[in-house]
Amino acid sequence: MATEEIAVASAEGVATITLNRPDALNAFPPQLHRELADALKQAERDAAVRALVITGAGRAFRAGQDLKALGEIPPLGESMGLDRLLRSTYNPLILRLRSIEKPIIAAVNGVAAGAGFSLALACDLRVAADSATFTLAFNRIGLVPDSGAMYFLPQLIGVGRALELAWTSRSLSAQDALAPGLVTRVVPRDSVLAGAQALAAARARGAGKALGLTKRGMSRGLTADLETMLDYEADLQEVASRTTDFREGVAAFKEKRPPGFTGA
Numbered sequence: 070m071a072t073e074e075i076a077v078a079s080a081e082g083v084a085t086i087t088l089n090r091p092d093a094l095n096a097f098p099p100q101l102h103r104e105l106a107d108a109l110k111q112a113e114r115d116a117a118v119r120a121l122v123i124t125g126a127g128r129a130f131r132a133g134q135d136l137k138a139l140g141e142i143p144p145l146g147e148s149m150g151l152d153r154l155l156r157s158t159y160n161p162l163i164l165r166l167r168s169i170e171k172p173i174i175a176a177v178n179g180v181a182a183g184a185g186f187s188l189a190l191a192c193d194l195r196v197a198a199d200s201a202t203f204t205l206a207f208n209r210i211g212l213v214p215d216s217g218a219m220y221f222l223p224q225l226i227g228v229g230r231a232l233e234l235a236w237t238s239r240s241l242s243a244q245d246a247l248a249p250g251l252v253t254r255v256v257p258r259d260s261v262l263a264g265a266q267a268l269a270a271a272r273a274r275g276a277g278k279a280l281g282l283t284k285r286g287m288s289r290g291l292t293a294d295l296e297t298m299l300d301y302e303a304d305l306q307e308v309a310s311r312t313t314d315f316r317e318g319v320a321a322f323k324e325k326r327p328p329g330f331t332g333a
């Protein structure tokens with residue numbers, strides 16, 4: 070479902086979802102999470118979509134929660150229900166991103182702050198514009214990192230570096246995000262979307278089921294022991310080996326030609 074603020078365009082097996090509130094640096098009011106979740110659901114179900122790109126319109130990727138749409142902060146001692154807000158909007162969105170068995174690439178075109186940083190972290194890969202910056206802005210306004218930032222960031226860059234970014238709320242440049250593997254590629258601002266789409270299109274031509282199962286397995290590996298993972302890999306391999314793409318992959322190898330995968 071495409072709306073004005075969540076635009077969706079598809080080409081070459083890639084659905085590109087654009088967060089489109091450039092005047093607010095693509096900061097979201099809560100209800101937009103549902104629209105983004107719907108767009109993701111549609112891309113997940115559409116067999117013609119084999120990879121996704123998420124980007125922002127204008128000069129920002131996303132500045133997190135729309136702080137102007139938060140409403141009045143209640144008197145001390147009263148709850149404003151941020152726990153409920155997170156559980157009903159942000160959390161399902163992050164879980165959906167992780168459960169979609171298709172590659173999801175963030176084209177980080179500019180600043181990614183607060184839950185915007187978290188959104189980029191919940192994608193599988195990040196391609197960043199050379200002008201992009203990453204800011205865990207939460208502590209600066211007296212909140213804690215949310216939307217999975219405290220899960221993904223320590224895994225990617227280690228606890229010490231993650232804590233330093235959280236406590237200082239400092240801005241990390243795309244170039245500095247490259248070395249610890251937070252982003253996979255830094256490209257000129259003008260080519261960030263095309264670069265992410267090209268990466269996604271290449272994955273869209275891959276053995277889709279195997280790619281999806283690999284995403285599922287890698288996520289599981291973060292919390293499982295070796296014995297469990299060896300067993301899980303065996304299950305996933307059994308599923309992968311029942312696909313047409315596995316047959317095509319082996320045939321292409323033997324015939325010394327590039328494979329023509331269909332995702333089936």
Ligand code: LHQ
Pocket residue numbers: 092093094096132133134135136137138139151154155180182183184185204206207210212215
């Ligand atoms: C914004 C925002 C914004 C509204 C820029 N909201 N308008 C979860 C659960 C519940 C509650 C709270 O939060 C969360 C999760 C979170 O995401 S908490 C963290 C929320 N995000 C932030 O704290 C980041 C706030 N923004 C910034 O620090 C800066 O704007 C950044 C570093 C992103 C960009 O700085 P600049 O490039 O200098 O741009 P700017 O500050 O001049 O912003 C441009 C416009 O965008 C401006 O509007 P205006 O009408 O004055 O021109 C800002 O007010 C607006 N904007 N972020 N989150």
